[in-house]
Amino acid sequence: MTSRILSIAGTDPTGGAGVQADLKSIAAAGGFGMAVVTALVAQNTKGVRSVHTPPMSFLREQLDAVFDDVTVDAVKIGMLGDVETVAEVTRALESHRVAHVTLDPVMVASSGDRLLNEDAEAAVRELVRHVDVITPNLGELAVLCDAAVATTLDEGIEQARGLASDTGTTVIVKGGHLTGPEADNAVVTPDGTVHHVPTRRIDTTNTHGTGCSLSAALATRIAGGDTVEQALEWATRWLHEAIRHGAELEVGQGNGPVDHFHRARRLEAAANTTPWAPRTDVPAPTPHLAPAGPHTQAMWDATGEVWNEIMDLSFIRELAEGTLRHADFAFYLDQDAQYLNRYSRALALLSATAPEQEGQTFWAESAREVLEGEAQLHRDWLGGNDITVTTPSPVTLGYTNFLVASCAVEPYVVGAAAVLPCFWLYAEIGMELARSNSPGHPYHAWLSTYGGEDFNAGARLAIEHTERALAAASPAQREQAMTAYLHACIYEREFFAQADRAW
Numbered sequence: 335m336t337s338r339i340l341s342i343a344g345t346d347p348t349g350g351a352g353v354q355a356d357l358k359s360i361a362a363a364g365g366f367g368m369a370v371v372t373a374l375v376a377q378n379t380k381g382v383r384s385v386h387t388p389p390m391s392f393l394r395e396q397l398d399a400v401f402d403d404v405t406v407d408a409v410k411i412g413m414l415g416d417v418e419t420v421a422e423v424t425r426a427l428e429s430h431r432v433a434h435v436t437l438d439p440v441m442v443a444s445s446g447d448r449l450l451n452e453d454a455e456a457a458v459r460e461l462v463r464h465v466d467v468i469t470p471n472l473g474e475l476a477v478l479c480d481a482a483v484a485t486t487l488d489e490g491i492e493q494a495r496g497l498a499s500d501t502g503t504t505v506i507v508k509g510g511h512l513t514g515p516e517a518d519n520a521v522v523t524p525d526g527t528v529h530h531v532p533t534r535r536i537d538t539t540n541t542h543g544t545g546c547s548l549s550a551a552l553a554t555r556i557a558g559g560d561t562v563e564q565a566l567e568w569a570t571r572w573l574h575e576a577i578r579h580g581a582e583l584e585v586g587q588g589n590g591p592v593d594h595f596h597r598a599r600r601l602e603a604a605a606n607t608t609p610w611a612p613r614t615d616v617p618a619p620t621p622h623l624a625p626a627g628p629h630t631q632a633m634w635d636a637t638g639e640v641w642n643e644i645m646d647l648s649f650i651r652e653l654a655e656g657t658l659r660h661a662d663f664a665f666y667l668d669q670d671a672q673y674l675n676r677y678s679r680a681l682a683l684l685s686a687t688a689p690e691q692e693g694q695t696f697w698a699e700s701a702r703e704v705l706e707g708e709a710q711l712h713r714d715w716l717g718g719n720d721i722t723v724t725t726p727s728p729v730t731l732g733y734t735n736f737l738v739a740s741c742a743v744e745p746y747v748v749g750a751a752a753v754l755p756c757f758w759l760y761a762e763i764g765m766e767l768a769r770s771n772s773p774g775h776p777y778h779a780w781l782s783t784y785g786g787e788d789f790n791a792g793a794r795l796a797i798e799h800t801e802r803a804l805a806a807a808s809p810a811q812r813e814q815a816m817t818a819y820l821h822a823c824i825y826e827r828e829f830f831a832q833a834d835r836a837w
Contacts, residue, residue: 337557339365340400340432341550342423343412343440344373344385350591351377351543356410356550358594362572363554368404370396372412372419379542379586387415393422401430408434408557410550411465415450420457424464434556435465438549441474462501467562469506469549487518494522504562506552510535510544519548519570521563529563531570534657540580540590547592548573571659571837572597575648604828604835612820613639622765623758623790626797629804629812633751633819637759640823644763649830653777654770662833663777669832672726676734677756678704683741684749689806693799700792729832733825740818747803750796751815755822757796761789 341356349355353369360367372393376383400406409432414420427435439458441450450458459478462468468478472490476483479497484490487509494505507520514535521529548569555565576592583593616638625631644650649666652658678701685697726734737756741749761784768785771778783789804812 337365337407337554338404339367339550339554339557340404340406340409341367341369341412342372342397342409342414343369343438343546344375344415345371346375346377346543348378348586348591350379350585351546352412355543355546355591355594356412359547359550360410360554362576362594362598363551363569364558365407365554367550368400368406370400372423373415375413378588379590380588385415387419390418390422393419394426397422397426401426406430406432408432408436408553410553411435411437411461412546412549413440414458414461415454417453417457420454420461424461427464434467434553436467436469436549436553436556437461437465438469438545439474439478440545441470441477462497462503465503467504467506467552467556469508469545469552471508471545472511475505475507485512487512487516487520491520491522491528494520495526495528498522498524499526506549506566508545508548510541519566521566523562529566531563531566532659533570533574534655536574536577538577538581539588540577540583540592542586542589542591544573544577544592547576547594568837575600601835604831610821610824612636612824614820616642621758621762623761623793623797626794626801627805630754630797630801633754633800633816634758636816636820637823640820640827641759641762644759644827644830645766647827647831647834649834650763650767653781654767656770656775656777658777660776662836665836666830666833667780668724669727669730669829672724672730673734673829674704676726677737677753678702680734680737680741680749680753683738684746684753687741687746687749688799689746693802696795696799700796703792727832727836729825729828733822733829736821736825744814744818745807745811747800747807747811747815748818750800750803751819752822754796754800754819755826757793759823759826760784761793764789 339360341353343356344352346352346354352375353371357367357369374386411423414423441455441458455477462478470478472484475490475493479493481493484493487507490507494507498505502524504524505522507522509516509518517533517535519531519533551569551572552565555568556562560568573592575597576594579596580590580592583591585591614636618635618638618641621634625634649658649662681697681701681704685694685701688694688697737752740752764784767781771781771785775781804815807815
């Protein structure tokens with residue numbers, strides 16, 4: 335069942351923060367959002383102009399209207415503003431028990447300015463004791479702990495340990511206001527346990543409403559059954575993507591909002607079942623491995639659109655940077671191990687249909703190398719990281735079934751064209767990624783294998799054998815081979831992209 339989440343916060347008429355951001359975040363995290371407004375805020379991406387606080391009687395009517403009619407699975411509290419508002423919200427929560435409450439204690443602006451008077455700050459400190467999770471920024475954490483603002487995540491975690499122990503409330507420590515390449519978050523529980531969630535900092539001004547958005551998504555995921563640790567993992571990753579793509583919205587002239595629904599649109603596009611029809615008029619880069627003749631040249635020339643899409647994938651970008659999450663790489667490598675097992679069968683079938691001994695030998699030797707060489711690299715990495723190999727994903731199964739079928743029942747040239755991207759396209763991607771490789775790179779061994787000369791030599795031979803097959807084929811077979819090649823290229827894209835859809 336969809337979790338029903340109530341946001342209690344102020345407004346943002348430009349949609350990037352407050353209840354507007356909360357409702358988007360709740361929806362993006364899989365919940366049904368509701369909102370009770372504590373304050374009407376005239377603000378935009380450049381700043382706050384004025385705040386109007388409705389009468390407390392109207393706040394009470396809003397709260398009672400929701401609780402009298404709807405079962406609320408979780409509450410996210412944002413801007414409260416004054417002692418009276420804190421008292422009214424506290425009354426409502428005491429009268430209507432909710433399974434989970436997350437508090438984003440809006441006390442200190444990003445600029446460092448205090449947003450509450452002393453009485454209101456004291457009221458929020460007391461409220462902290464009566465909620466399940468709080469998500470302060472480092473300035474707010476310092477106020478709650480009566481300490482100087484932490485300058486490192488570790489300092490923030492130590493402050494949070496004391497606060498969590500004293501209040502019995504789990505504290506989320508956020509590294510967004512720190513400097514440096516990392517913007518990590520952490521869960522600190524009352525017993526002192528710390529769960530660290532790494533994330534990279536993004537160079538952007540589109541960070542308006544990130545605190546609101548994180549806490550609302552967190553509350554939604556917890557209400558949906560996640561642990562706090564799982565919820566923060568999900569929310570951090572989702573928000574990272576939303577921040578990365580926020581500028582594309584082109585909303586506002588100041589610190590713009592994040593794109594709350596970028597992940598949803600990405601997944602929607604991936605689920606589209608419209609038959610694949612890749613554009614073949616998009617220029618392809620000059621390949622590192624030259625075509626072996628006019629037919630493989632035509633194939634590479636048709637690869638431009640898919641090439642650009644692959645190189646723009648978060649998985650590929652982060653793999654090059656060395657910032658790819660180990661869980662994502664493990665998922666990818668697990669699926670690649672599944673793939674190689676079935677891919678070797680396709681190569682063996684292709685060997686059986688090759689019209690000449692040289693081709694038979696090459697494809698058969700390639701099948702053996704896949705099982706003995708590449709697959710061993712995967713087993714070593716997965717075993718060394720205590721990761722259990724699972725079963726093929728829908729993408730892996732679809733790709734390998736396509737390859738096996740192409741090599742088993744289609745003309746030899748079609749099978750050769752279908753397996754070619756796993757040689758050629760993979761080698762080209764490997765050589766591009768090799769530009770970022772170094773002995774200290776976290777995925778050095780993998781990049782060295784697929785950007786190395788041994789793999790490239792096999793790819794060159796695959797190009798040559800495919801060129802010969804195309805030269806001997808009929809025009810109709812060449813057209814069928816081109817379609818198979820392009821479909822395999824798209825499957826390669828989907829194969830790389832699937833790790834970013836597995837959360």
